[in-house]
Amino acid sequence: MGRALGDRDQRGAGGSAGSSKQRQNKCESFLASNGYQALKSLADRGCDPNLAMSLFVQYLWDERAPSFESNDPDLPLHRESLKAVQLTRHLFQNHTWQRTTETELVKSALRQLEDIVQSYIDERDFHSGRHSQNAKQNRVICAIYHHLKLQTNGPQWRLFLDLLVAAGAISANFSVGDNPDRRIMPRIKVFERQHPKEARSMPHWVKSWPLSSFPPSLP
Secondary structure, eight states, X not given: OOXXXXXXXXXXXXXXXXXXXXXXXXXXXXXXXXXXXXXXXXXXXXXXXXXXXXXIIXXXXXXXXXXXXXXXXXXXXXXXXXXXXXXXXXXXXXXXXXXXXXXXXXHHHHHHHHHHHHHHHHTSOOOOSTTOOOHHHHHHHXXXXXXXXXXXXXXXXXXXXXXXXXXXXXXXXXXXTSOHHHHHHHHHHHHHHHOHHHHHHHHHHHHTOSOSBSSOOOO
């Protein structure tokens, strides 16, 4: 589910202070790197630097937002919600003997609600170990990719890669001669495969910027 960017700032003064210091250090490092120059060059081509920096400062560099979805603190809540909806459906079906227009509407609403909550769980990547994916990084990469496609007539691969490396979204372990799109597109394809609903919503989300939530809310 989408969450207001500011919501994480309400999770305790101690954690907030530590996270703010972490983000400040990340930001200072980024501004001193060639990533800042890449961002300026992208801005000259139509990129909104506020969108990119908001994704970095308020999401990617916020240690309270889990990198791997198996560690998502909201996951137990989704599972508890799913059990509650399933129990409610079971009770309603077993204790409703007369079918009416109203009872059928309730049954349909409960079934749809169960499908929605189940989708929140199904969209998570539970892989762990060597082949697990950093969903937080991939989500940011996907969002900026669609923004660049929309605003700059193309992803601007080399500048995009410099930006992502400086932000810590992609490893710097590559040679100058590497094709930047081969470093970026596999991450986007993985995100699209593991989060199809969210990936489909990304073009609309970046087109509607600014909004107050990231990740974007799913229908």
